[in-house]
Amino acid sequence: MADAQVPDNLLYTEEHEYVLRTSDDEIVVGITDYAQGELSDIVFVELPEIGSTYAKMEAFGTIEAVKAVSELYIPVGGEVVAVNDALADDPAIVNRDPYGDGWMVKVRLNDPSELDDMLSPDAYKALIE
16 A cells, blocks of 8 residues: 555554654654555554553554454553543544544653654655555
């Protein structure tokens, strides 16, 4: 799916999560346009409780589509400080706007240097082409 959107202001994982850095120690995590396209019609998203803590690349939730269920992985270790409650009522927001209203969690980072291990936009584009 070479026509997937890959915004230049984000970082990416090989598991198709993205990170938007909102401050020195806080990020927004969601799944990429490519991932939502591969899953197609998303019918359910299970997200963690605020205050949950995770190690880098630990599963923090699941996303269910008509044809598959996938784990969601936290790209960097930290504490969940917000969850997108709108996805409980309308999980298809992820299909319509993965990089905007379809975000999943906001995380306070344990170690911001873990972001250095993430894929650049160009590296992610190469992965999905």
